[in-house]
Amino acid sequence: MTSPQGRMRPQHPARHRVVDLVAAFDLSVRGVVPGHDALLSGVSVASGDVQPGDLFVALSGLKVHGATYAAQALEAGAVAILTDEAGAELLAAAQPPVPVLVTADPRALAGPVAAWAHDHPAHGIVTVGVTGTNGKTTTSYFVDAALRAQHASTGVMGTVELRIGPEAIESPRTTVEAPVVQSILALMHERGATACTMEVSSHALALGRVGGLEFDVVGFTNLQRDHLDFHGDMEGYFRDKSRLFAVGQARRGVVVVDDEWGQRLAAEAPIPVESVSTLVEGPSAQTADWAVTSADIGLDGIGSSFTLRGPDGTEHAAASPLPGRVNVSNAALAIVLAHRAGVDLPTAIAAVGHASAIPGRMERVVERGDGMPLGLVDYAHTPDALVLALDAVRPITPGRLILVFGSDGDRDQGKRPMMGEIGARQADVLIVTDENPRSEEPAAIRAAILSGVRTVRPDLADVHEATSRSQAIHDAFEIATERDTIIITGKGHEPTQEIAGVFHRYNDRDVLRAAAQARRELEGQDA
Structure with missing residues (x-):
């Protein structure tokens, strides 16, 4: 049965020839040679989500190779299979009646291939990505509130939900697989959404789930102990988070420099980065591009008010609708992200200050x-x-x-x-x-x-x-x-x-x- 996120696809998808896919990505072909009339209209890494016309990307898993599910994908209507050498060997005996396309790292290629298959839908959408250990969801909702003040329809992909305009479904994880990201962007484009905010997890960055997508602006909240079972240590965790700030992954960044990791990211990122300090006191408050210079931390559900100094030295009265120092930081980052995504500063400040409640966040x-x-x-x-x-x-x-x-x-x-x-x-x-x-x-x-x-x-x-x-x-x-x-x-x-x-x-x-x-x-x- 197709999962809810697997069904979030455009009603009128782009269609491309399999032979053109082979040429575009320099793939080798095993078994059936693709005919010039074979068309693909989607991409899936989950055999249960395959729909007629899909390319099934068979990945090597922790316990079993995705190629073992090829029969299920073919029964659902897959017109070709993309896999690695190990997957091709598993498929050789079965001789599937569709082309088997081989590349060294199909996981890394899944996003770019899906973006190509959907005609690069993000090109018509303002995209904002948010990473960090804590605050991703809150910051993303604050950013979306600001984007909605300037865009008639927006989308959100994150921990809580996958939403386009007023319609939403529960999200299975913080960042969905790369083909799902691209199909949802294509559906946003089809429905007229012109801005999207996405939470980007460290797992997603390590596993290529945002491959094929270049964000307009990305933000970093903080780095604190979490997921060390996956990343090994804090250095590995930081390295994977930093992938979001790579050339080709994002055009510009905004980094909270309240901790040593943010300061390091701001200094080392190869893309243009603006820094945000939210601690009021300390050296970063004097040197950061944007800084919270004073804050009245809200009590008993009254949010927090604060003063945000911009790069030109001008101070702006701002607010967070949620109490606590951490939500001053989230709100300040969101304001700058939304502003760098094209929302005028007064609009961004007002929208963030009046953002509605966020599920499960205080x-x-x-x-x-x-x-x-x-x-x-x-x-x-x-x-x-x-x-x-x-x-x-x-x-x-x-x-x-x-x-x-x-x-x-x-x-x-x-x-x-x-x-x-x-x-x-x-x-x-x-x-x-x-x-x-x-x-x-x-x-x-x-x-x-x-x-x-x-x-x-x-x-x-x-x-x-x-x-x-x-x-x-x-x-x-x-x-x-x-x-x-x-x-x-x-x-x-x-x-x-x-x-x-x-x-x-x-x-x-x-x-x-x-x-x-x-x-x-x-x-x-x-x-």
């Missing part, structure tokens, strides 16, 4: 009052992000700060005790539970978090453990008073929870609302 789900605590959901899932989230919530909490959190399975294990130590230092009550255990034993993940908690609270005072994330949220409501704040971190907007390889429908916001309703009903009965 999202207020239950408001304080009538005996109810304040209940928030935030995506913070790295040590630095957790510090910033708790810092933002503490000033608006007259009572206890209750933290419900966990850590992902099959991911960087080193951050688990770090998360536990941060929670123990900055929250009053901890409820340690599961996030996405994936293939790992959930109890082992919780134990690693609790080992960090014990470095601060050896007796585990006000620390609870819950084997069910839903139960953890209900437990938080049972102990909370109106003066308390409950913050649930780690999953944010995510619509599923992965346990032992099975995806279960689950969302923190829904459970938080249900827990609040259950408490209201119980208190109503008691009255």
Whole structure:
């Protein structure tokens, strides 16, 4: 069955001859020689998403080669297969009735081929890419708000959704595969969207998912510990993030220089780069092209106001609709990105300041009052992000700060005790539970978090453990008073929870609302 993102294609796709594809990319041909009448109209790296007229790109996977799924692709209507030598060898015995096109690195070619197949749809769309460890989603939504102030229709591709104009579907990952990126851009072009904002993950950059796309402007938020299971170390992580700022990948960049990695990227990037400092004090505030010179950090849902100094020395009054220092940084970056993408500065500032709520990002789900605590959901899932989230919530909490959190399975294990130590230092009550255990034993993940908690609270005072994330949220409501704040971190907007390889429908916001309703009903009965 074709996936939802696999169906996001133009109704009237471009069509190109397979023989022209061979010539354009200097491919070798095995088996059937392509005829001059064989036409392709799409590209897919997933056999289940292949549609009639597609080129199926068979990639080498971690466990199995994509060529083993060629029969499924052919049954769906693939007119040719692009693969490497290993894939060609696997296909030789089967003698597929379509041309097998061979290249040394089909993954690297998937994006450029898809862009060619769709007549380079990004050429008619203003494209903005955002990378960094934390803040990609928030910054992307702020940028989109500014672009919508100047463009009649825009698109968004990111962690939360794939959206064109008012229509959206859930996104399967932060950055979809390269052929999907190009088909969505082609659909945007067909529907009249003239601007697109995209989150670009480090995995996507390492795996070529934005190949064939040259962004008009790209932004960098920060680099903090995450995904070291994939990148190996921070140097490898930085190297992959830096790929977004390569010649041919982007025309210009905007980099937040609040950390050493941003400063290094701004200095080393081979494309024109503008720097943004958001720390108010420090050497970068004096030398950066753009700088936040003062900030009034918002409290209790009132966003933050700040002053942004431009390259010409002029100061501009600006705002973030979300509280916390981190969202001043996100808003400042978004303003500059949107401005360099063609939005006039006053329009960008006004639009970002009035941007609507962002799913799962410091999202207020239950408001304080009538005996109810304040209940928030935030995506913070790295040590630095957790510090910033708790810092933002503490000033608006007259009572206890209750933290419900966990850590992902099959991911960087080193951050688990770090998360536990941060929670123990900055929250009053901890409820340690599961996030996405994936293939790992959930109890082992919780134990690693609790080992960090014990470095601060050896007796585990006000620390609870819950084997069910839903139960953890209900437990938080049972102990909370109106003066308390409950913050649930780690999953944010995510619509599923992965346990032992099975995806279960689950969302923190829904459970938080249900827990609040259950408490209201119980208190109503008691009255």
